[in-house]
Amino acid sequence: MISTPHRQTAVVLINDAxxxxxxxxxxxxxxEISDRTLRRWTKDGQVQPDLRPLVPRPAPANKLSAAERAGVLEACNSPEFSSLPPCQIVPKLADQGRYLASESSFYRILRADGQQQHRGRAKPPVRRKPPTSYRASAPCEVWTWDITWMPGPVAGMFFYLYLIVDIFSRKIVGWEVHERESADLAAALIRQAVLAEGCFMQPLVLxxxxxxxxxxxxxKTTMEKLGITASYSRPRVxxxxxxxxxxxxxxxxRPDWPTKGFATKADAQAWMKSFASWYNGEHLHSAIRxxxxxxxxAGHDRATLANRASLYANARAQNPQRWxxxxxxxxxxxxxxxxxxxEISAPEIRDAA
Structure with a gap:
């Protein structure tokens, strides 16, 4: 309920407008009020107090009696229905030729009695908190990595591609192909990538x-020694x-991805080496202009983009009617x-690490 002083302030502001x-x-x-609300607040230009909470309100004619409400609770808590929600209880009662109340009334009565909760042995739904946000303003601030399958020479046989990417530049900063998934192999790759990029003991999120x-x-031990902040996806997301x-x-x-699989681990490594060289050095990435x-x-994109901007400016100056x-x-x-x-509340990487 809005107090009378706040009403007066609102009315004054509206009259001034x-x-x-x-x-x-x-x-x-x-x-954020309606025109009808404003008319109810005022009379002859004067702000009126809100008397609605003080007005006696008669009980609805169709209100359930205390005995009927007790009957609903008794049915919900009976051994037959104690583990079922009202959406299941009401149809079952109908099949038995019994009508106690509507489904919404069942929910309302259970809520008023403090019994509106998950019923049965299944775990109730869990609202997961949003993932942690990180901002990368320069290279070697936020990396992401994952493992994917590379098909082998026969069906059901795979090689495992470990791949680390810097989200600021989209550069592949580390990769390896192995025959198994292992935390030891992943830790070794992380160490190699950190040493190759020269960001040892710098604020870095992985x-x-x-x-x-x-x-x-x-x-985990490797990341602690390297001063890396660990970040993980939410479960099953x-x-x-x-x-x-x-x-x-x-x-x-890629067009040259072998759909029939790689014959050997060496073949998979050779293909991946060629892909990483093309992706890092030749591929023009749409997300980074x-x-x-x-x-x-390396910070060389600014000169390239400045040349493009100058070229477009000259083209427009020569033919302004085309723009x-x-x-x-x-x-x-x-x-x-x-x-x-x-994004609003996420800290800078240097503050978060």
Whole structure:
């Protein structure tokens, strides 16, 4: 209930807006009240107190009696129905030729008696908290990694591709092909990537899924020694590691991806070496203004994008009639977020690590 002083303030603001030329309905909308509410608040230009809570209200004519409410509770708590929700109880009572109340009344009575909770042995639904958000403003601040299958020479045989990507530049900073999944192998790859990028003991977030190689004791110990902050996807949520999943798709949809599988581990390694070289050094990535991951990682993308912007500006100056608006945006791509649901409250990487 809105107090009388607040009503007076709202009425004054609306009257001032109307005096300034605004429509009353628009002024009420800005204060999130209706025109009808404003008329109820005022009489002859004076703000009236809200007497609605003090007005006696008669009980509805169709209200269930105390005995009928007790009958509903007795039925819900009987051995036959104690583990069932009202949506199951009401039809079963109907099959027995009994009508006590509507399904909504069952829920309302149970709620009023403090019994509206999960019934039965199954676990109630769990509302999972949003994933942690991280912001990458430069290379080597947020990495993600995952493991995917590479088909082997026969059906049911696979090689395992370990892949680490920097989300700021989209550069593949580490990869390996192995014949098994292991936290020890993953830890070794992380060490190699950190040494290769020269970011030892720098604030770095490493995001992964919830697989056993990602959470193994060796992996956790390695990340602690390297000063890496561990981040994990929510259980049974496939969308929390999007950069690695997108990279796997790009990898497996290359024209030269062998659909019949790799004959040997050496073949898989050779193919992956060629792919990483192409992806980092030749592929123009759409998410970073169509520059290569290597160029953005090294900071060389700014010169390339500046040349493109100058070229487009000159083209527009020569033929202005061909341009109905601005030229294409060739500004460098900004910071990159991992799971930006909490983008407003997410800390900078340097603060979070």
């Amino acid at each position: 109307i005096t300034a030329g605004a429509r009353r309905s628009k002024a009420c909308f800005e204060l 995001h992964a899924d919830n697989g056993s190689p990602m959470k193994g004791a060796t992996m 496939s969308n929390d590691n999007p950069f690695s999943e997108a990279l796997f798709r790009t990898c497996k949809y 169509f520059v290569t991951p290597n160029a953005r990682h 109905s608006g601005r030229t294409r945006n060739w500004q460098p791509a900004g910071p990159v977020w991992l799971n930006p649901e909490n």
